[in-house]
Amino acid sequence: MAFKGTVFKKIKKTVPLNALYYVIIYVLEGEIYMIKDIYPREKYLRKIRPFYHSDVIKVITGIRRCGKSCILQAIMNELTSHGVSKNQIIYIPLDRRGYKNIRTPEALENKIESELGEEALYYLFVDEVQNVRGFESVIQAYAEEGFSVFLTGSNSYLLSDEISTKLTGRYLNFETYPLDFLEYLEMKKYFNKQIHSDIYIEFEEYILNGGLPKSLEFDDVSTRQTYTRGIISEIFEKDVKTRKRITNVPVYERVQSFILNNYAAPFSLINLLECLEKEGYKTKATTVRGYIEDLKKAKIIYECNRFDLKSKKSLKREQKYYLADLAIYFAMNTDNRLSFGPSLENIVYLYLSSQDYQISIGKIGKLECDFILRNKKGDYAYVQVAYTLQGEDLKATERIKEREYRPFREIRDSYPRYIISLDRFCDQQEGVKHINAIDLFLGKEVL
Known part of the structure; x- marks a missing residue:
């Protein structure tokens, strides 16, 4: 935990703990203090920063292990660096030792109350808030008293109708993603990791390794993939299976495999059902739709619907699904050969989504435009994504x-x-x- 509101005179030592943060040891008036030095993901901090002191509840969502907890820590560090007292910050990480016994709204409220003093404004940070069933009434009450509240937790719960009803519209959702390519490079530099001199080779490594921040701690691909498989298992056990009480696990796993293996491709529910039937799985279309919805709520996949430019209507068929991180695909498959077309399209989709574009797939008669973009001002743009425009010869x-x-x-x-x-x-x-994708990801080009 950071020591808040204190200006430290001297740095004694910096100790690397892992790829996510360092502990910096400070000396002040003869006493030793420690503070986590978090890689600051500015693209998200700048979105949340205007609401630091607001009583609107800030809900940070994203796939597990994409760095939500570290964003909370970065916000706390930033508040303290601007003079907020340590007595004003209440941090409750519900999945950590010493906090796991907090399971009821009463226990949560008692813990918060035990941290209160005479401060005029408090900043309440609750990590993995879904561990307390019925937390909404407690959180709502403190927000109404003027607390600035920040939450992270299971996406399958935080994105449900329950929380939107119980928090009565008094919250903002901040979607976070694994590291984009620029963040991936910056974090490697931040923690003195070697970067290849050829940026294209580094980009290929990024596709395979993905952008889950902690994966940078591991130096070989197989270890990173083992880590990613563990995350998928954790999501299933904690966010899907226990909440939905899935009884037909083989069907769920087959649906998940089908979606993951056909990322960035037009999806057909009929084709999936036929595939399941041929393989001997008996299930209903409503069940399969429910499993896909579970994958979406867990943030393993993102759905992109089609928009017909002639009729000006959104089409609820032949949508595409994009992975939250390409490492998911490579970790769940034995084939690590790169397919640059779908991979690049997936990465472009995630990049544009993180830039707050509304995205659709364009249908123009029998033709398709990869993406129709709409920015916050309501302006549109059209995007085609291709690995290369160059063929093996002039005709190609x-x-x-x-x-x-x-x-x-x-x-x-x-x-x-x-x-x-x-x-x-x-x-x-x-x-x-015509824009080079890497130049776009590195901010050298803009749309």
Whole structure:
């Protein structure tokens, strides 16, 4: 825990604990203090920062182990660095030793009350809040008293209708994702990890390794994949199985495998049901839909629906599912060969989502535009994602370019159009801006 509101005169020693944070040992007036030095994920902190002192409840969601707890710690560190007293911060990590016996609203309230003094404003941080069944009434009461409340927890609960009803609209949800490519590189630099001189080789490693922050602690791919498989098992046991009481585990696991192995591809429920039937699994469409919904709530996958540009209607069929982290796919499969097309599309989707774009898949007659984007101002843009526009010969190159440019010709409005690829040299024609994907991820290009 940070020592809040204190300006330390001298740093004695920095001790690395793991890839997520260091402990910095300070000396002040002859006494030794310790504070966690967290890698600051500024893209999320800047979204939450305007609400630091607000009584609106801040709910931080995202797949397990994507770094939500460290974001809480970074906020606490930032508050203390700006003069907030340690007596004003109440931190309750409900999954840690010393706090696991807090299971009822009464026990939670008693713990909070035991931390109170005479301060005018308190900052309440509760990590893994779903461990207390019925916590909403307690949290709501403290928010109404003016506390600034920050929560993290199981996505399957925090995203349910129950919490939205019980907190009566007095909360904001801040979606967090595993590290994007820029954060991945910055965290490696922050903790003195070696970065390959060829950025494209580093990007291939990022695809395989994924962006789960703690995975940077491990130096080989197999260990990282073992860690990722453990996270998927943890999500199933804690967020899915216990909450939904799934009895037909083999069917659930087969549905999960099907979705993971067909990421970034058009999804057909009929095809999945036929596949299950051929393999001898008996189930209903409603059951399969429920399992997919569980995967979405656990933040293992994200759904992207189609939008028909001619009828101007959203289509609830042939949607695509994108993985929260590509390491999930590679950890759950023995084949580690890269498929750059779907992988790049998945990473672009996550990057754009983390930039707060509303995203749809564009349908234009029989043609498809990979993404239709809408920003906070209501402006639109159209995006095609391709590994490369270059084929093995001139004719192949022409076919690829025709495939990628053709959907844009069918769009009648004047909003910007982009092609995102890994080509080192960009091809600009027909008013379409061609962007190198790595330059986009590193902030050298913007949409």
